[in-house]
Amino acid sequence: MAQVHLFLMVLPIVSFVVSSSVTTGYYEHPRRLLEHIGVPSFNSTSKVTHRGSKLRASSHQEVDEIDHVCGYQSSVATYYGVIATMDVYTFQNLKESERILAQIWVVDDTEQTQLTSGWEVNPSRYGDSKTHFFVDWTINEKDGCPNLLCAGFVPVNSSTITPGDILEPSSGQSRITLKIFKSKEDGNWWLHFGTDTKNLKPVGYWPKGIIIKLLDHASFIQWAGVTFSYNGEISPPMGNGQWPRSSSAASFRNVQYVDVNGHGYDPSWDSLHAVETHRECYRTGVFRMEVEGNMFYYGGPGGCTS
Template identity: 30%
Template sequence: MFAEKHFHPLSADSPGTHINPGLYGDQRVWTFGFWKGKDGKGCYNTACSGFVQVSKVIPIVEPYDLKTGVPGWMRYSIHQDKNTGNWWITQLMKDAPNEDIGYWPKEIFNLLDNGANMVGVGGVVQASRSGLSPPMGNGNLPNGGRQDSGIFTNIEVLNSNYKQRKMNSFRTENLLDSDKCYGLRIGTVKPFYRTHLGFFFNYGGPGGISCGV
């Protein structure tokens, strides 16, 4: 999930999980935090000055063990502190108090001083020089059940009054760059299940050759 002001590519912050051999030197899944701000400066995690680690329990970057807890489920929240203007990242815990991981100081951004005009959630992949695009999510197209492919659930956004609203309460735009290799399916289920999943969507796919932009 990321926050962005005025749809500007130089003002954004985001947490999540990814596989990045160029950054970590292996094929494991890692948690991460990324930011871009003034003068195009920015980086992953704490590779440059910017992100302030606060939690002594949960680091911004660490290998993510899919075998512990509920496989593949992460619960993150990003919000701007009303008093300081800093952007906090919090991990929402299921059976324990939420943990503030750390924050990006407002001073490192040029367009995120007073909230964001756009938030986004989803998956991104990068093709190799040979033109091979890697799998996204768990590698399955979202053509089956709700948990057969990658999924985002219970997506909520804070409005200008800091009130939580379902993401589809706002104008939304669906982006799918390559329907040849990846898919996107907005979830629709019986009302009983909505209390559990909230607003959700499935995404991902196997990747392949010549997947396009």
């Protein structure tokens, strides 16, 4: 299956849904219509108007893969990294044509280079329906690969986890914390992994020699849940399948940027934009500043066919 790399690019604003904070720490951020690499545009009803990448189904007929995204994206600025704690779930019976992910991105100013990490259920990649830890990267929208399938991401020997490893959430759910940041000492982009922000350990790094367009800093950050499905087939659940209005829905917590010295700091109100591409099937919840280290719920039951 061809690898589809995501980057969400802000288009001119078509509409906003904004409400003032009614409780300290709560704010409804503007919804933006988005453009994806490989998915040229979305109309005002959030349905795909141009198709995504061409993939081969088991019948050997060409099919279109559609991606669905919910989360938050930064405005354009100078960033040195991103932190998040995300809920991790299992999906025992996912079909080969489906994928479910939760991930963080850092992206360069040309919108062509990105570094990504998170968890995914991806039967076509791993040959099972288990939840896996993953990393990914792409340069110029084409060069790069997931996990350790090509030379690029460099794992460290002391790491307790390797890209591609299986995550086995107890009772079907757990949490992991990830930090992607540019090291002031060596100039490489490092990935740290842990169960919370207090026990992060290095997994490996993307060498500065290959990530030329991120040599100094990133220009966009994103935290999001993602699903993939074939056009015409019913899309899978995102997160844990619950709408974000429920406190038991999937979440991102400890949402932060990283400064030049590698320290996390809170995002400002005006630097975030909510991402929703298929609101009839998935939603992004209200961003809750200073609640569990800054957090939001996301997800939905799925069911989109285009």
